[in-house]
Amino acid sequence: MKINIILAGVGGQGILTIAKVFGQVAVKQNLFLKQAEVHGMSQRGGDVQSNLRISDKEIFSDLIPEGEADLIISVEPMESLRYLPLLAPDGWLITNAKPFVNIPNYPEIETVYNEVRKVKNHVIIDAQGIAKEIGNVLASNIVMLGAAAEKTCFSMEQLEVALHEIFISKGEKVVDLNVKALRAGNEAKSL
């Protein structure tokens, strides 16, 4: 098996938590993993991305080559489009609907959605709204993870176990919240 995932967002939105869950699953299965992150200047509100590669064979490049990303998971709609050259022809673009506007020239949101809809395989979900309903808007990352779950080679059960292992140090409540968020994201319909 081999999966290449681009995680996209804006510095400070916490895309690395999603990476951490996948990482936890991969490590348990003794798979190879490479995960390139962005640290430094761009973390200050700039566009950030993480290249996550998981495989049962040795992985060479830390960067995903153009046209080879199976998934783009973005916690911000415009950021999801920045990495389209990396998306494989049959790859999925899964994005949060809620824009993060910290620049004066952010495009019209409908224009952004229209561009997302031009991608053959796409999912737009209101992760913030769903997370809010569950009880904590901070879980919207995990809602995104849930929305992407079926497009990965990992089962919901594996992801739930990983969430448990990662969040148990913060208490059962936090684990439950995240599991709920994962399931809600998984069941969410694309807008």
Place this chain on the structure above:
Amino acid sequence: MQKLMLLGDEALAQGALDAGMSGCFAYPGTPSTEIMEYVQHNKEAVERDIHRTWGSNEKTIMEAAVGMSYAGKRTMACMKHVGLNVAADPFMNSAFVGANGGLIVAVADDPSMHSSQNEQDSRFYAKFAMIPCLEPSNQQECYDMAFLAFELSEKFKLPIMIRLETRLSHSRAGVTRRDKIAENVGKLPEDKNQFMLLPSFSRRKYKNLIKLQSELVAASENSEFNSYTDGSDKSLGIIACGLGYNYVMENLANRDVNYPILKISHYPLPRKLVEKMYKECDKILVVEDGQPIVEEMLKGYISGNEKIKGRLDGTFSYDGEMDPNKVAVALGFGKEVVGTVPEDIVGRPPALCVGCPHIDSFVTLNEALKEHGDGHVFSDIGCYTLGFMPPYNGINTCLDMGASITMAKGASDAGLFPAVAVIGDSTFSHSGLTGLLDCVYDKSNVVIIILDNATTGMTGGQNYTGENKIEEMCLGLGVEKEHIRVVTPLKRCHEEMVQVYKEEIAYNGVSIVIPRRECIQTMTRRIRAQKKAAKK
């Protein structure tokens, strides 16, 4: 043993710890910061009480590392590529005095300048100093090379450079640990004059260093990190340096092509292996992440050598980070790109955080300077360099760590009025003090704004050596007490700040204004940690 998931930086730190390091010395700088941070948070490093506090700048930490090596212990100095410029004096001379306890100089380069002012390639420095350089291609090699570097350092009595790049420093992968090596007990050098560089000694040491070069090449030729994989298709040979090897293998692993590949991760260049490839192959593609140092060496100066392909002949662009796509094109595998970035997608440059104290400092400074027009503000390296961005457009220059003060001085010496320097508290401790001393000595007409957010912000909030003594340092260097002004960068203090700036601009001499308010990022973390502690 279960693998550890580590960033390249962290893998190097873990390797150095397991290979018997007694002290780590560093100044924060992207992408090298996480080396020291890993050591600081490592349980065993704490138990062993390994030296792990930040130093003032790269020069002081490099010298401290040479001192620890003198005392016979294994040590590592860590910095970013431009930090090595600051440490260049002790670094170059450390090749002459050499090492007693193993000495690693870990330098993280930043091709494509993700978070830096240039993309200089530190391998030039290693060649310049005539010392070995190890360039890992993956996280496991980061770990393993710490062992080799200490071993080589003590064998040849030389400092060893380990060169990382952003893509490796900040990428995570599984790393398998080795058996640990105990720290050195520590003993003085056998030759008690080893670390003495009077000219008569230096001349002898230089001759020794020159003589040693053939042994260093032999070590490279036999290194486990350099390998020659022969191939039947000799129309092209590939020399893949450091990370370049990954991008080559990414392209070749699933293809039926059979070019000879020379992987190089240990310099000086392994002469026999390079010559074998040069003799046997029609053309050679050099894939290196950084400046074309290997390519230039092979190609030579005289024109007409068309055999060598790389950044110099336009096969790759001269600048910028190497990646798998560029290598695919160079190898003739370029594929049709399906998706393109829609035209409506705009850039999202980094910006000062909401609530950042620097915002208030720039808004008020702009107002105070309005009557003087544009072109008066010399800035420095830190979050506040983002004060260049709209809507602030608050600074005019950025050169290197500390240059705000001395550039303002030089411009003032040329008659520019007002001349204002903007520098962070950590950067001031790094290399602002000597520049300020110059200003005081010349009674320069400058206003120096030291933005005190109580942290090294841009690199993620590290401690720094000048904490809580900015005023005292300025006083000690001879700035008049009444011209050291502390203000609070908050909206409600707007009028007062503008007034203080104006008064100090009007004063003909050295003025210091210190806008003081905690970094919003470190404050948030601090409060969160306090809440957590209170819960417990």
